[in-house]
Structure formats: C-alpha cells, structure tokens
Amino acid sequence: MNEKFKKWNWNSNPFVLKIDPKLFTGYEEQLKAALDHIDNGHKIALLTGATGSGKTSMLKWIEFNTREHVLYVSKPPVSPEVFVDIFTDLFHPTLIEKIFRIKPNLHNLPQYVNKKVKTGKLIFLLDEAHETDKNVLEWLRVLIDQIESVSVIMAGLPNLEQNVRDKLETLDQRITTRISLQALDKSSTKDLIKKRIEAVGGSGIIPFTEQAVDRIFENTGGFPREVLKKCNRLINTVEKDEIDFSDVQEHREVEVSNVRVDGPIVTFSPKPPSKEQLTNLPYKQKKIIELLGRSDWLTPGSIVEQLEFKSYKSDSHAARSINNILHRLMLDGFVQREARGKAFMYALTSKIKTIMVEN
Ligand SMILES: Nc1ncnc2c1ncn2[C@@H]1O[C@H](COP(=O)(O)OP(=O)(O)OP(=O)(O)O)[C@@H](O)[C@H]1O
Numbered sequence: 001m002n003e004k005f006k007k008w009n010w011n012s013n014p015f016v017l018k019i020d021p022k023l024f025t026g027y028e029e030q031l032k033a034a035l036d037h038i039d040n041g042h043k044i045a046l047l048t049g050a051t052g053s054g055k056t057s058m059l060k061w062i063e064f065n066t067r068e069h070v071l072y073v074s075k076p077p078v079s080p081e082v083f084v085d086i087f088t089d090l091f092h093p094t095l096i097e098k099i100f101r102i103k104p105n106l107h108n109l110p111q112y113v114n115k116k117v118k119t120g121k122l123i124f125l126l127d128e129a130h131e132t133d134k135n136v137l138e139w140l141r142v143l144i145d146q147i148e149s150v151s152v153i154m155a156g157l158p159n160l161e162q163n164v165r166d167k168l169e170t171l172d173q174r175i176t177t178r179i180s181l182q183a184l185d186k187s188s189t190k191d192l193i194k195k196r197i198e199a200v201g202g203s204g205i206i207p208f209t210e211q212a213v214d215r216i217f218e219n220t221g222g223f224p225r226e227v228l229k230k231c232n233r234l235i236n237t238v239e240k241d242e243i244d245f246s247d248v249q250e251h252r253e254v255e256v257s258n259v260r261v262d263g264p265i266v267t268f269s270p271k272p273p274s275k276e277q278l279t280n281l282p283y284k285q286k287k288i289i290e291l292l293g294r295s296d297w298l299t300p301g302s303i304v305e306q307l308e309f310k311s312y313k314s315d316s317h318a319a320r321s322i323n324n325i326l327h328r329l330m331l332d333g334f335v336q337r338e339a340r341g342k343a344f345m346y347a348l349t350s351k352i353k354t355i356m357v358e359n
C-alpha cells in the first residue's frame with residue numbers, strides 16, 4: 001500500500017473518478033428542482049451541463065434515493081425497439097408472461113407499463129441524451145405521452161437544448177423543467193474533497209490546508225471532475241505532509257510558462273478571455289472550441305478527424321494547422337493542454353467552460 005495513504009490513514013485513493021451517490025455534494029437548488037419535477041408528476045425535464053459538471057452523478061443520486069420504480073439508462077437506445085427491452089427488464093415478468101413468452105411491442109408498451117406501475121410512479125432517467133436520434137426521440141415522446149405516471153429527466157451536454165429544439169419541436173414544447181449544472185460553489189467544493197477523504201478513512205481535508213482548498217477552487221472553477229483530477233495530481237506529486245496553497249500551482253491554463261516565442265524564452269500568463277473574444281473567434285477556432293465543449297480531453301489527431309475541414313491539401317497539412325491553432329488558443333487562454341505520454345491532449349479552460357455554459 002502507498003506509504004502516503006498509510007500516513008493519512010486512507011484505505012484507498014479518494015480522488016479516483018468514480019461515481020458514488022453517497023459522495024454527492026452541493027447543487028442543492030438543482031437537485032430540488034429535479035425532485036420537485038418528479039413530486040409534481042411533471043413529464044419532461046432537461047438537465048444540461050459541460051462534461052464533468054456532474055450530470056451522471058445527479059441522475060445516480062436520484063436513482064439511489066427514490067423509492068419509486070426508477071430506471072437509469074446510461075445512453076439513449078440506438079433504435080426505438082430497444083425501449084421494449086429497457087422497460088420489460090425493469091419489471092420482473094410474471095410466471096404466465098414467462099411461460100407464454102408474452103412481451104409487449106412498441107405499440108402496446110405504454111399499456112404494459114401502465115399496468116405494471118399501477119398507482120405508483122415511474123422515473124425514467126436518460127443520460128447522454130444529446131446523442132439521441134430523431135426517430136428515437138419521436139418514440140420517446142409517444143411513450144411519455146401515453147405512460148400515465150412517468151417523469152423523465154434527460155441529461156446531456158449543453159447542446160442538448162438546441163438538439164431537441166431542432167430535431168423535435170413537439171418534444172421541446174413538453175419540457176417543463178430546465179436545469180443547468182454549472183460548477184460547485186466554494187463551500188461545496190470543500191465538501192466534495194472532505195467527503196471523499198473521510199470516505200476512505202481520512203480526517204477532514206488533511207493533507208490540504210484551507211488555503212490550498214480555496215486555491216483548488218479558484219483554479220478549477222469548481223468543476224467537479226477538474227477538482228478531483230487536481231487533488232489527485234497534488235497528492236501524487238507533493239512530497240510534504242501538508243499541501244499548502246503554494247503547492248497548488250497556478251492552474252494549467254496559466255501554467256504555460258517558458259513558452260518559446262521567436263527565440264528567447266518568455267514567461268507567459270494569459271488573461272482569461274472574455275465572452276466577446278469567444279464570440280469573435282474565427283470560424284476554425286470556434287469549431288475547435290465547440291468540439292472541445294462537447295468532449296473532454298482530445299488529441300490534435302482526433303480533432304482533425306472529427307472536424308474534417310475540407311480546405312487542407314493533405315492530412316499532414318491539416319494536422320500542422322490544427323496544432324498551430326491549438327497553440328494559439330492555449331496562449332490566449334481558451335484551451336489548456338496536458339502531456340499524456342508522448343502526445344499532448346487539449347481541453348477547454350474552466351473559464352471558457354463557464355462562459356459556454358452561461359450562454
Ligand atoms: N455534485 C458532486 N458531488 C461530488 N462529486 C461530484 C459531483 N458532481 C460530479 N462529481 C464527480 O465528478 C466526476 C464527474 O462527474 P460526472 O461523471 O457526473 O459528470 P458528467 O456531467 O456526467 O460528465 P460527462 O458529460 O462527461 O458524462 C465524477 O467522478 C463524480 O463523482
């Protein structure tokens with residue numbers, strides 16, 4: 001076992017990216033809105049947020065903490081027929097249904113579910129909903145209309161809102177609750193760290209000092225996944241008993257010191273860009289930012305692949321140009337990068353994530 005962990009009385013690393021409903025913190029207002037939606041028997045809610053903001057965590061919290069029939073689906077089905085299996089798996093078939101292999105089809109599925117749910121309620125939590133295709137959304141709408149006491153929460157990246165509007169206006173009009181997860185506030189960020197440490201046997205926020213935690217909050221903007229990654233990096237790299245604010249280096253987005261520009265080495269610390277700068281970016285830069293907004297960390301190679309800009313002579317021209325653009329975006333504080341083995345990976349800076357979520 002890791003010596004440090006022993007010293008802090010930890011039985012494992014508290015900062016792994018696992019999702020455990022018992023460790024959920026903050027987002028009280030958003031959680032209340034979701035529970036009100038369910039209690040009031042409303043039909044469709046949207047839960048949106050940038051990658052790593054905590055959508056899956058919130059759905060899992062609801063799944064774990066409600067007594068009704070609750071169905072968590074991690075990805076939208078690829079075809080509407082899959083809804084039949086999704087729903088029938090939830091209700092254990094009766095002996096007769098088993099013997100005669102009675103199974104509903106898509107058309108009589110609502111009646112089947114209504115019968116099973118009887119006077120209760122069904123909570124349907126659909127994750128990664130931004131990936132749902134139109135045909136599946138259409139059937140989902142029909143099912144939601146016809147299953148009497150179903151409350152649905154569809155979670156996805158911020159583009160889910162626009163997606164639903166563009167693909168199926170009739171579904172969009174039925175949305176009664178819109179919840180957006182931005183980031184945790186300062187006290188919830190501290191709570192997140194504390195809960196995880198205590199869950200593995202540690203005490204309070206030890207080895208972090210109060211100031212270190214404040215700094216972590218400032219550096220990560222309170223984005224849960226970034227907070228966990230930062231803490232993980234700190235406990236693995238700092239060789240002291242206590243991790244103080246000076247150990248929490250400036251965030252990666254301002255960590256690009258010693259960038260070589262035209263020969264001499266200059267120290268560089270970009271000011272966070274403004275909303276105006278973001279809206280005024282040239283086309284390709286905007287496309288890259290949008291793509292990173294829908295993803296987490298990406299290599300330049302996968303950015304080239306996914307964007308398929310037609311204007312380049314060859315793949316290697318494209319790769320070189322995208323690399324230059326990414327470098328520019330990093331210097332301007334739009335993206336951050338991290339070395340992973342030999343490659344660099346890029347992600348949005350927390351400041352840009354916040355601006356994008358607000359829009
Ligand atoms: N409110 C929270 N309290 C405690 N931990 C959280 C919270 N929100 C997120 N986390 C942690 O942060 C990490 C990322 O959260 P999660 O996977 O829920 O994000 P997401 O919005 O679903 O991201 P993606 O869009 O990439 O699926 C997880 O390890 C999770 O445990």
Ligand SMILES: [Mg+2]
Nearest residue numbers: 055056057127
């Ligand atoms: Mg998720």
